[in-house]
Amino acid sequence: MQDDDKEPVISIRDLKKSFGALTVLNGINIDIFKGENIAVLGRSGSGKSVLIKIISGLLKPDSGMVKVLGQEVDKISTAALQQLRLKIGFSFQSSALYDSMSVKENLAFPLVRNRRNLSSKEVNNAIEAVLNDVGLSQTINQMPSELSGGQKKRIGIARTLILQPEIMLYDEPTSGLDPITSIEINNLILKVQQQYNTSSIIITHDLTCAKATANRVAMLLDGKFLTTGSFEEVFNTQDTAVRTFYDYNFIN
Numbered sequence: 105m106q107d108d109d110k111e112p113v114i115s116i117r118d119l120k121k122s123f124g125a126l127t128v129l130n131g132i133n134i135d136i137f138k139g140e141n142i143a144v145l146g147r148s149g150s151g152k153s154v155l156i157k158i159i160s161g162l163l164k165p166d167s168g169m170v171k172v173l174g175q176e177v178d179k180i181s182t183a184a185l186q187q188l189r190l191k192i193g194f195s196f197q198s199s200a201l202y203d204s205m206s207v208k209e210n211l212a213f214p215l216v217r218n219r220r221n222l223s224s225k226e227v228n229n230a231i232e233a234v235l236n237d238v239g240l241s242q243t244i245n246q247m248p249s250e251l252s253g254g255q256k257k258r259i260g261i262a263r264t265l266i267l268q269p270e271i272m273l274y275d276e277p278t279s280g281l282d283p284i285t286s287i288e289i290n291n292l293i294l295k296v297q298q299q300y301n302t303s304s305i306i307i308t309h310d311l312t313c314a315k316a317t318a319n320r321v322a323m324l325l326d327g328k329f330l331t332t333g334s335f336e337e338v339f340n341t342q343d344t345a346v347r348t349f350y351d352y353n354f355i356n
């Protein structure tokens with residue numbers, strides 16, 4: 105392993121964030137390495153989305169260090185942050201497709217905007233390649249309204265992959281999907297990790313998703329990572345807070 109590979113892709117130290125009197129993050133520490141998938145688990149409102157918004161520079165931390173690909177996201181210029189964001193794929197809970205654009209136009213949009221030097225043939229080739237990767241080549245001329253929930257998620261992921269990101273942030277990738285479609289999305293997350301060699305944070309309530317996709321799991325409670333480790337390490341614990349989350353999520 106080269107020294108470069110040992111440098112974390114994301115490094116967070118003592119990160120704190122409050123909104124008025126509400127303390128959401130209260131000392132987050134974690135290193136995420138190249139090619140690693142981390143699932144962040146936590147109850148609703150525990151700050152999971154705030155965490156990935158801070159990582160992608162959409163929100164500023166109150167204190168602490170957040171380094172992404174070697175740069176402190178809250179300390180760099182707006183231009184540098186824009187460049188950095190191109191290396192971060194954000195898969196939104198809602199898929200966030202443009203309803204008035206076809207699948208092809210949705211996929212072309214980030215490329216045409218951010219890679220102005222590409223010919224239309226190169227854009228078309230990139231669209232075909234990424235659609236093939238997510239297994240939806242046949243939808244190229246369809247409108248988002250004609251797609252199922254799972255297909256929308258896949259196209260949303262394809263739209264971030266088309267810029268060849270180094271980091272993927274998935275916000276509740278399986279929410280609202282049936283179990284079979286959820287398994288397909290889990291498999292796609294694993295495929296993306298292997299094929300694109302991305303480092304990913306997967307925010308989820310879905311323990312099956314965490315178990316299937318993550319190399320490590322981090323449990324967010326009271327603004328801190330209560331525990332991190334493999335899925336088995338985190339859940340083979342007698343810690344009441346972790347067990348409550350685990351039992352609740354399997355019952356429901």
Ligand SMILES: Nc1ncnc2c1ncn2[C@@H]1O[C@H](COP(=O)(O)OP(=O)(O)OP(=O)(O)O)[C@@H](O)[C@H]1O
Pocket residue numbers: 123126128146147148149150151152153154155
């Ligand atoms: N911009 C904001 N201004 C004020 N409060 C905010 C803001 N963003 C988030 N919060 C608050 O921070 C807390 C954590 O929100 P967050 O969206 O990170 O939760 P979450 O863990 O992602 O929850 P869920 O699983 O329900 O999506 C919530 O109480 C929320 O109301």
